[in-house]
Amino acid sequence: MDRFALRTNKLNLYYGDFHALKNVDFQVHSKAITALIGPSGCGKSTLLRCFNRMNDLLEEVRIEGEIYVHNEKLQDIDIINLRKKVGMVFQRPNPFPFTVYENMVYGLKVHGIGHRRGWREIVDRCLHSVGLLDELKDKLHTPALDLSEEIKQRLCVARLLTVEPEIILLDEPCSALDPIATMRIEELMIELKERYTILIVTHNMQQAARVSDYTGFMLLGDLVEFGETSHIFTSPRDERTEGYITGRYG
Amino acid sequence: MIDRTVLKERFVKWVLVAFALSSLLFLFLIFIFILAEGLPLFLKVGLNKIIFGMKWAPTKGHFGIFPMIISSFLVTIGALVIGAPLGLSCAIYLSEYAGKRTRMLLKPAIELLAGIPSVVFGFLGVIYIVPLVRNYLGGSGFSLISTCLVLGVMILPTIISISFDALVSVPRTYREGSAAMGATKWQTIYKVIIPSAKSGILASFILGMGRAIGETMAVIMIAGNALKIPTSILDPLRTLTGNIALELAYATGDHRLGLFSTGVVLMVIIMILNYIANFGIKRKIAK
Ligand SMILES: Nc1ncnc2c1ncn2[C@@H]1O[C@H](COP(=O)(O)OP(=O)(O)OP(=O)(O)O)[C@@H](O)[C@H]1O
Numbered sequence: 001m002d003r004f005a006l007r008t009n010k011l012n013l014y015y016g017d018f019h020a021l022k023n024v025d026f027q028v029h030s031k032a033i034t035a036l037i038g039p040s041g042c043g044k045s046t047l048l049r050c051f052n053r054m055n056d057l058l059e060e061v062r063i064e065g066e067i068y069v070h071n072e073k074l075q076d077i078d079i080i081n082l083r084k085k086v087g088m089v090f091q092r093p094n095p096f097p098f099t100v101y102e103n104m105v106y107g108l109k110v111h112g113i114g115h116r117r118g119w120r121e122i123v124d125r126c127l128h129s130v131g132l133l134d135e136l137k138d139k140l141h142t143p144a145l146d147l148s149e150e151i152k153q154r155l156c157v158a159r160l161l162t163v164e165p166e167i168i169l170l171d172e173p174c175s176a177l178d179p180i181a182t183m184r185i186e187e188l189m190i191e192l193k194e195r196y197t198i199l200i201v202t203h204n205m206q207q208a209a210r211v212s213d214y215t216g217f218m219l220l221g222d223l224v225e226f227g228e229t230s231h232i233f234t235s236p237r238d239e240r241t242e243g244y245i246t247g248r249y250g
Numbered sequence: 251m252i253d254r255t256v257l258k259e260r261f262v263k264w265v266l267v268a269f270a271l272s273s274l275l276f277l278f279l280i281f282i283f284i285l286a287e288g289l290p291l292f293l294k295v296g297l298n299k300i301i302f303g304m305k306w307a308p309t310k311g312h313f314g315i316f317p318m319i320i321s322s323f324l325v326t327i328g329a330l331v332i333g334a335p336l337g338l339s340c341a342i343y344l345s346e347y348a349g350k351r352t353r354m355l356l357k358p359a360i361e362l363l364a365g366i367p368s369v370v371f372g373f374l375g376v377i378y379i380v381p382l383v384r385n386y387l388g389g390s391g392f393s394l395i396s397t398c399l400v401l402g403v404m405i406l407p408t409i410i411s412i413s414f415d416a417l418v419s420v421p422r423t424y425r426e427g428s429a430a431m432g433a434t435k436w437q438t439i440y441k442v443i444i445p446s447a448k449s450g451i452l453a454s455f456i457l458g459m460g461r462a463i464g465e466t467m468a469v470i471m472i473a474g475n476a477l478k479i480p481t482s483i484l485d486p487l488r489t490l491t492g493n494i495a496l497e498l499a500y501a502t503g504d505h506r507l508g509l510f511s512t513g514v515v516l517m518v519i520i521m522i523l524n525y526i527a528n529f530g531i532k533r534k535i536a537k
């Protein structure tokens with residue numbers, strides 16, 4: 001297996017005239033957790049959304065530079081397979097307004113995976129991976145919107161796992177959750193990194209320090225510093241990084 | 251001491267309250283009036299003989315409006331069969347595919363369609379649809395199918411604008427969530443967006459039905475107004491609304507009361523439809 005699941009080379013992104021990502025060279029190590037931190041508006045979400053081409057939904061976006069997914073050029077992968085390979089969890093849990101089961105089989109339907117009869121097994125396995133099987137196995141046919149925020153967010157992770165992604169992008173997945181739920185999602189991420197590559201955007205520096213193996217610090221569209229989390233938090237090379245983690249901005 | 255501005259404020263408020271109440275009062279009076287005029291005949295002739303009676307000859311004591319109930323029903327369903335798929339497709343195009351500029355151009359145009367007087371639709375129907383049906387399908391052209399075609403177009407604005415509102419109010423997070431799972435645009439639309447907007451879309455269909463069943467002028471001009479249950483799509487027919495409009499001018503005595511009874515039946519049907527539509531919309535808001 002190659003070392004980097006995701007890699008960018010001189011990545012620039014413009015929203016119209018606004019230069020949102022500036023010459024970003026960034027790597028995401030396979031089977032590890034990489035965190036992106038930085039003050040609000042620095043481009044963390046923008047960078048994250050490049051990897052599953054979610055920015056394509058917007059008008060007036062221009063992207064220059066290269067992105068590689070396991071050494072394959074992003075543009076060479078068709079968008080449907082890319083999004084199957086690179087799943088995403090959003091800031092606000094966004095299960096569809098259907099039943100738990102319907103949510104869980106959505107990806108299977110979309111990608112035509114397996115047969116209806118075999119789905120139940122996949123659903124159970126993925127709910128088990130996120131620690132929801134006991135909680136939800138009798139509630140499969142109840143509306144997903146009735147669940148608590150934490151369970152919804154876990155369900156969204158489980159929904160991704162059904163299509164067997166390699167990489168999971170999480171954009172501030174805990175910002176709608178209370179501290180205890182946050183802690184449990186963090187534990188989940190640590191469990192998942194044995195099988196998946198994880199890239200997480202977070203506002204919460206403690207969270208980055210707790211869960212991640214590598215950390216990137218962004219400021220105004222620049223990736224200021226990137227390295228092992230322990231290094232970034234104990235002996236940052238750049239004074240701007242130091243300023244941020246000691247609480248001088250943001 | 252109360253100064254003058256406070257007095258003025260109070261005065262304005264009471265005037266507005268009076269206006270608001272008067273419109274409610276009018277509605278109530280209309281309701282009472284129709285019931286008062288329509289109910290006596292039900293008591294005299296019998297509910298069964300009116301609603302299920304096959305023969306309408308009010309001057310000879312026959313008040314059966316069953317053929318008209320069936321005709322109104324057929325016309326409404328037919329209009330929906332034509333208007334619903336067209337209207338929904340159009341709403342989907344506007345909310346999901348059209349660019350901002352196209353949308354800004356098309357939406358007001360469609361709303362304008364709602365403002366065209368129904369006599370104009372009837373006129374166009376008589377000039378174009380009726381001869382077309384006569385020449386290509388047969389019969390006189392004044393028929394069930396012509397009526398359904400014209401009504402199907404007339405209910406488009408209702409269906410399009412209400413379905414459109416339902417579709418655009420589906421949260422962006424659902425679209426993003428679906429796209430991020432690798433769904434194509436069409437998969438997202440028909441597996442996520444339409445099911446999420448379901449109750450609003452259904453409400454648009456029901457309100458469209460209400461419009462179709464209540465339509466009078468265009469229907470009189472195109473339907474042929476024959477007093478029997480149509481047995482083919484080329485047969486002429488008479489609806490409840492058509493019956494009232496055609497005969498009210500010269501009806502007296504029990505005949506007149508018979509027309510009011512027709513009105514009562516129509517009103518009850520429309521109230522039921524509105525109730526269903528409101529119920530659908532409310533449930534959606536509650537979610
Ligand atoms: N669709 C868009 N059109 C124009 N500008 C945008 C768009 N999306 C984001 N931006 C701008 O790009 C910059 C980076 O946005 P981004 O959402 O990536 O920041 P972020 O680091 O994720 O911030 P936050 O922590 O608040 O989520 C911001 O200045 C933002 O205003």
Ligand SMILES: [Mg+2]
Binds near residue numbers: 044
């Ligand atoms: Mg963000």
